[in-house]
Every structure is written in C-alpha cells, then in structure tokens.
Amino acid sequence: MKLFSYFVERPDVIFSLLLEHLQLTGTAVSLAIILGVPLGIAITRYRRFANPTMGIASIFQTIPSIAFFGILIPFMGIGRKPAVLVLFLYALLPIIKNTYTGIRGVSPFMIDAGRGMGMTNMQILRMVELPQALSVIMAGVRVATVINIGTTTIAAYIGAGGLGQLIFTGIQMVRNEMIIAGAVPAALLALLADRVLGYIEYRLTPKGLRKK
Amino acid sequence: MIYFEKVTKEFEAFTAVDNLNLSFNAGELVVLIGPSGCGKTTTLRMINRLIEPTKGVIYINGTDSSKIDPVELRRSIGYVIQQIALFPHMNIAQNIGLVPYLKNWPEEKRKRRVEELLELVGMPASEFYYRYPHELSGGQQQRIGVARALAADPEIILMDEPFGAVDPITREVLQEELIKLQDELHKTIIFVTHDIDEALKLADRIAVMKNGKVLQYDSPEQLLRNPGHGFVEEFIGRNRLLNRPELIRVEDIMIKKPVTIWPERTLTQALEQMRQHKVDSLMVIDRSGKLLGLTTARDVHRNLDDAEKISEIMRANINYVSNDANVSQVLSIMAREQVGYVPVLDKNDKLIGLVTRSSLVNVLGQRI
Numbered sequence: 403m404k405l406f407s408y409f410v411e412r413p414d415v416i417f418s419l420l421l422e423h424l425q426l427t428g429t430a431v432s433l434a435i436i437l438g439v440p441l442g443i444a445i446t447r448y449r450r451f452a453n454p455t456m457g458i459a460s461i462f463q464t465i466p467s468i469a470f471f472g473i474l475i476p477f478m479g480i481g482r483k484p485a486v487l488v489l490f491l492y493a494l495l496p497i498i499k500n501t502y503t504g505i506r507g508v509s510p511f512m513i514d515a516g517r518g519m520g521m522t523n524m525q526i527l528r529m530v531e532l533p534q535a536l537s538v539i540m541a542g543v544r545v546a547t548v549i550n551i552g553t554t555t556i557a558a559y560i561g562a563g564g565l566g567q568l569i570f571t572g573i574q575m576v577r578n579e580m581i582i583a584g585a586v587p588a589a590l591l592a593l594l595a596d597r598v599l600g601y602i603e604y605r606l607t608p609k610g611l612r613k614k
Numbered sequence: 615m616i617y618f619e620k621v622t623k624e625f626e627a628f629t630a631v632d633n634l635n636l637s638f639n640a641g642e643l644v645v646l647i648g649p650s651g652c653g654k655t656t657t658l659r660m661i662n663r664l665i666e667p668t669k670g671v672i673y674i675n676g677t678d679s680s681k682i683d684p685v686e687l688r689r690s691i692g693y694v695i696q697q698i699a700l701f702p703h704m705n706i707a708q709n710i711g712l713v714p715y716l717k718n719w720p721e722e723k724r725k726r727r728v729e730e731l732l733e734l735v736g737m738p739a740s741e742f743y744y745r746y747p748h749e750l751s752g753g754q755q756q757r758i759g760v761a762r763a764l765a766a767d768p769e770i771i772l773m774d775e776p777f778g779a780v781d782p783i784t785r786e787v788l789q790e791e792l793i794k795l796q797d798e799l800h801k802t803i804i805f806v807t808h809d810i811d812e813a814l815k816l817a818d819r820i821a822v823m824k825n826g827k828v829l830q831y832d833s834p835e836q837l838l839r840n841p842g843h844g845f846v847e848e849f850i851g852r853n854r855l856l857n858r859p860e861l862i863r864v865e866d867i868m869i870k871k872p873v874t875i876w877p878e879r880t881l882t883q884a885l886e887q888m889r890q891h892k893v894d895s896l897m898v899i900d901r902s903g904k905l906l907g908l909t910t911a912r913d914v915h916r917n918l919d920d921a922e923k924i925s926e927i928m929r930a931n932i933n934y935v936s937n938d939a940n941v942s943q944v945l946s947i948m949a950r951e952q953v954g955y956v957p958v959l960d961k962n963d964k965l966i967g968l969v970t971r972s973s974l975v976n977v978l979g980q981r982i
Contacts, residue, residue, distance in 0.1 A: 515699035518664055518772075519713050519762075520689030533703040608703030610746035 408568075408583035416568070420587050423564035426482065426557060427550045427595075430489030434546060438494050439539065442501025443527065452502060459495040467492070467553050471560045485554075485562030492553055493546035500542025504535030533608050540603035544596055551592040555584065565591075615640040615802045616661060616770065621670030623656050623826075630656040632826035634670070640769070641800040645813040648823035648849070654806045657823070658772050661804060662691045674770070689713055692763030692771035692801070696778040698755050700747035706732070706758055707743045713766040731761040735791070753784035760792070764799070773805045777812065789815055810850050814838070822846050835861055862941040867977045868958045868967030874899045877906055877925035881914050884924055888914075895955055895970075898928045903964040905957055908932055934959050937966060941977070944969050 409416065445452040462470075470488050478484035508531050516530045532539075558566030565584040572580030604612065616638040623631040631653040638644050646654040659665040660672060663684040672679045679687060700709045708715075710731055711724045719727070729739040735757040747755055756776060763771050777785040789812060796803065807813055813820050814834045821831040822845075829843045838861050841847035875884055875896045884896055894911040907928035917927045933947050934957045944956050948971070958967040 509697070509699065511695060511697035511699040512701065514664070515693070515695060515697075515701075518662060518688055518693035518695070520685050520687075520716055522685055525716070530701060534701075610702045610705065610748060 405579050405582050408579040412583075416565075416583055416587060419563065419565050419567055419584070420591065423551070423554055423566075423588065423591065426485060426489060426554045426562060426564050427547065430486050430554075431493050431543065431547050431550055433486070433490045434493035434497050435543060438497030438542075439501050442498040442539075443505060445498075445502055446505045456495065456499055456502070459491075459498050462491040463495050467556050468559060471557060475560060480561040482562045485557035485560060489550055489554060489557065493550050496542040496546040496549075497539070498542075500545075501535065501539050504538030504542075505531050507538065508534045534611065537603055537607045537611065540599065540606060544599040544603065547595050547599060548592045551588060551595060555588050615642075615675060616804070617673040618657070618660075619671045619673065621657075621660065621667045621672060623653070623660065623665060624668045629826050631660070631667070634826070634828065636821065636828060636831070638802055638804060640802050642818045643796055643801075643803040643805060643816055645805045645807060645817035645820045646823060647807055647810065647813045647820060650808065652823040653826040654808075654823050655774055656826075658774055658804055658806050661770070661772055662688045662693060664688075689717055689766065690768055690770075692765075692768040694756075694759050694763045694771070694773045694776040696775040698752075698759045698779065700755055700758055700762070702747050704747075705743070706745050706747070706750075709747065709758060710762045710765055712762060717766055719766075727765060731764055734764070734795070735761045737761075751784075752780045753788060756780055756788060757791070760788075760795070764801075768801070770802045770804070773803060775807055776805070778807070778809075785812075792816060814850075822849060839863070860940050860942040862977065863937075864935055864939050864941060864944055864956075864958050864967070864969055865937045867941065867973060868969050869973055870967050872897045872957070872965065872968035874965065875909070875924055876900070877923065877928060879924050880922055881918055881924065881927070884909060884914050885911070896924075897957055897965055897968060898924055899965050905932075905934065905959055905963060905965040906930060908955060908957065932957065935969075936960070941969075941974070944974070948974075 474484040555566030568584030618636040732739040873891045907930040
C-alpha cells in the first residue's frame with residue numbers, strides 16, 4: 403500500500419491543495435458563466451456574430467493547455483492570475499455554445515405566442531427562453547467544469563497551485579505515491595462536480611420539463 | 615371595431631396583402647379563408663402588430679393602431695395559434711394567468727379568473743389547476759389555449775388556425791364549444807382557417823382571400839348562394855350547397871312549369887291532362903295564375919262517377935311555400951302534413967313552381 407502512503411502521511415497538504423484546485427476551477431468557470439451566458443444570448447439576437455464568436459472561442463480549445471500556460475508567462479508572469487485566465491478561456495466555448503444552442507432550440511411558436519400575448523423582449527427571454535434552455539445551458543456548464551478540473555492540474559506548471567502540484571513534484575522526484583495523491587482526488591473531484599451540477603441542473607429544470 | 619384602410623404588406627418582392635380595405639364589427643366572428651400564401655395570416659398578425667403594414671392604416675376602436683404601444687395592444691387582444699404553444703415549464707394556472715400576470719393583476723384576482731376560465735372551458739380547476747401541458751391531450755391543450763386568450767377579458771381575439779393541429783373528432787367538439795362560448799361572450803373574433811367547412815360552421819361573415827386581396831366578404835349563406843367570383847365558387851366547392859338543405863332555395867330545385875288546370879274543367883279532361891304530361895297531380899289555378907288548390911289522380915278516379923268539375927273535388931287550403939323558402943322548410947312541411955306536393959307561390963300568390971318528393975330526391979340524391 404505504499405502507493406497510497408501519501409494520503410496517510412499528509413492529508414492536510416492534499417486537502418489544502420484540493421481547496422486551491424477547486425478555487426481555481428470555480429473562479430474560472432464562474433467567470434466563464436458570467437461572460438459566456440450573456441454572450442451566448444447576444445449571438446442568438448445578432449446571429450451574424452454567432453459563428454465568428456464561437457469560432458474564436460474554439461480556437462482557444464485547440465491550443466494545447468501546457469503551451470497556452472507557457473505563452474502567457476512573458477505577459478502575465480506565473481501564478482494564479484494567468485492560470486485563471488487560461489482556464490476561463492477554456493470554459494468559455496461549451497458555455498457559449500450551449501447557451502446559443504439552448505435558446506435557439508426554443509420553438510419559435512413559443513416565442514410567437516409570448517410576443518402575441520404582449521411580452522416584452524426581456525420577458526420573452528426571462529419567462530420563455532431561459533427556462534426552456536436552462537437544462538442545455540447547465541449541461542454546458544457541467545462539461546466546462548469537468549474538463550476544467552482536469553486542465554487545472556496542469557496550471558500547477560506555472561505555479562498556480564492545486565492538485566497538479568503534487569503530480570508535477572511526484573513526476574520530478576519519481577514518487578508515484580505523490581502522483582497518485584494528486585491524480586485520484588482530482589478525478590474524484592471531477593466526478594463529484596459532475597454529480598452536484600447534475601443535481602442542480604435537475605432542480606433548476608422547471609417541473610413541467612423534467613424527464614421522468 | 616377593427617378597420618383596415620388601404621393596407622398593403624410587402625415582404626421584399628412578395629406582396630402578401632394588397633391594398634386591403636376590410637372592417638370587422640364588434641361581436642362578430644369573421645373567418646379569413648383562402649389558399650396558403652393568400653395573406654390571411656399576415657392580415658391577422660397585422661391586427662396585433664406582430665407584423666407592421668408597409669402602407670395603410672389599421673384602426674382599432676377608431677384609433678390608429680400604429681399609435682398604440684404594441685405591447686399594450688397585444689395584452690388587450692387574445693391570441694391563439696395552431697401550435698397551441700402552451701409554455702411547457704409553466705403549469706396550467708400559470709399559462710392561463712399569463713396575460714393577467716403581465717398586466718400586474720393581484721394574485722387573488724388572477725387565481726379567481728383562472729378558476730373561472732377553467733370552468734368555462736369545461737376543465738375543473740380542482741383537477742387541472744396544477745397540471746402541466748404535457749400531461750394534457752391535444753384537445754385539452756387547445757382548450758387551455760383558448761382560455762389563455764380569454765384571460766384578461768379582451769374584446770378582440772385572434773385565432774390562427776386554432777384547431778388545425780387536433781384530430782378531426784376533437785376539432786368538431788372544439789368548434790361546437792367555440793360556438794357556445796361566442797354565443798355567451800360575444801367577442802370580436804378574427805379566425806383564420808383554410809378549412810371551408812370550419813368557416814361555414816363558425817363564421818358570421820367570411821372573407822375569401824387570394825393573392826393578398828379579399829375576393830368576397832359575405833355571410834356563409836350568401837357565399838354559398840351567390841359566389842361572386844369563379845375562384846370563390848371553386849374554393850367552396852360547387853356541390854357544397856347540397857350538403858345543407860337550409861341553404862338550397864326551393865326556386866332552384868322546383869319544377870318550373872307545373873301542370874295546371876282550371877277549376878271549371880271536367881274530371882275526364884283532368885285525367886287526360888295527367889296522362890299527357892305523365893304526372894299524378896294537377897295544380898288548380900284561376901285565369902290570373904293564382905293557386906286555388908290541387909287535385910290528384912287518385913281523387914279524380916275516386917270521384918269520377920259523382921263529380922263533374924275539378925272545382926268540386928279539388929283540395930283547397932293546401933300548404934305552400936314562397937319562392938325564397940329553403941328546402942329544409944319544404945321537408946318539414948312534407949313530414950308534418952304528410953303531403954308529397956308543395957307548390958311554390960310568388961308574392962302575389964301566383965303559382966310559379968312545385969316541389970314534389972321526386973324532385974327532392976333528385977336534388978338530395980346528388981349529394982350521395
């Protein structure tokens with residue numbers, strides 16, 4: 403059981419790195435929601451911007467994460483700030499895309515009915531489109547979060563902390579028990595986040611739309 | 615109530631509505647009908663400004679509708695569409711109470727109104743108030759759609775093929791319900807359909823549209839009797855008239871020159887007259903053409919020995935109809951009086967025709 407010895411010896415280190423990890427991912431995804439959802443809504447209104455916007459967002463996804471972190475060092479140095487920026491850019495695409503798809507997926511007849519009954523544009527968004535698009539948007543948030551938890555391990559490479567720190571140290575010192583002490587909690591965290599967000603998604607889905 | 619003045623709507627190169635003048639009276643159910651692309655839906659949607667006219671003015675209660683805030687305007691007009699489009703994330707009460715909610719009615723008043731409307735469309739509040747649209751059948755959903763349009767008690771209701779998406783049996787039930795509802799509420803209803811049977815059944819007046827113009831705007835009866843345009847006739851179907859005995863005028867089906875006889879002729883002459891014309895009855899008229907009565911072959915035979923002149927045996931006081939009567943009136947006389955002949959008289963009691971059982975069979979036979 404030598405592989406898991408680190409869990410026994412330094413649970414405090416693992417726990418504080420886990421919190422750090424969660425903080426990095428949480429900050430990045432929260433920022434991505436704050437910008438991505440309104441942006442996703444905006445491009446359903448100005449449709450000619452839809453493809454360019456999602457095109458740019460998907461370019462970020464194509465850059466290998468370790469290179470992305472490295473590229474920013476000359477501009478932003480190392481540490482948490484550049485890490486959060488990169489993680490945020492990674493989370494953006496699934497959120498924008500799902501918001502866009504979710505809102506586009508609302509039947510035009512629903513919108514026509516809403517408008518015909520005298521809803522303002524804001525009311526149509528708030529009372530018709532968002533409630534019906536919510537589960538798709540939340541699915542985007544889930545995907546973004548799970549992927550982000552994995553990518554956050556790499557942020558340790560530029561000194562952002564998190565569970566990746568144990569993994570990198572373990573690799574350098576050839577200590578497998580350290581790698582495991584970083585990787586297993588990161589994987590569990592991703593699974594847990596997926597579950598929790600799935601539950602939130604279910605709770606946020608209006609009763610009439612929940613699948614039995 | 616609603617008045618279109620020289621209204622045109624162009625979509626790029628396509629003219630959907632072409633210089634339309636049209637008025638809808640309060641309390642009237644008007645059906646706009648025509649083939650797809652005729653401009654009926656565009657016309658409807660211009661009333662609540664979901665579409666803005668390119669040219670012309672639409673007056674609502676005397677006010678130029680382009681001067682009314684579109685959101686306020688729409689909240690004051692009921693709107694029902696074919697796709698029903700109940701909001702799946704809202705329960706039935708929230709769906710029905712939506713316009714009152716938008717109008718900031720207090721919650722208690724909203725609740726009362728929703729219960730009242732559920733009652734009105736025959737869906738008990740105790741059972742349906744908290745249900746969701748997906749739990750309802752298509753027919754029930756559209757009942758809620760209608761209730762939703764009635765929620766804020768609008769004077770005007772727009773219905774765009776509201777029963778187009780439900781099965782034929784449910785459609786008929788919903789049509790019946792709408793007739794009853796309208797009988798009670800007397801709303802101004804503009805109803806778009808492409809189903810002529812639906813139009814004839816529901817409408818006070820029908821506007822037949824084609825290529826953005828109204829070809830004829832008349833009551834269903836007038837439309838059937840006097841289609842003013844070849845297209846209208848074709849569209850409503852030439853034989854449709856025959857499906858509605860109350861719309862067939864006796865003038866159109868009567869025997870135009872019934873065989874007649876003067877009262878002072880003899881019975882033998884009468885028999886000869888019948889034999890010649892191959893009929894079994896004669897209309898008895900005076901010299902000016904006024905109907906005095908009728909006699910049948912059986913009456914003549916029976917009285918051959920004791921009577922001489924027709925005037926002695928003819929049946930006076932017979933039932934007749936006027937020339938603008940319809941076939942269903944004739945049918946009811948025949949059934950009530952057990953007679954096979956109903957003469958048709960003009961305003962001056964002159965005999966102008968005759969409806970017999972066999973002439974009726976001819977007409978009604980054509981519908982089969």
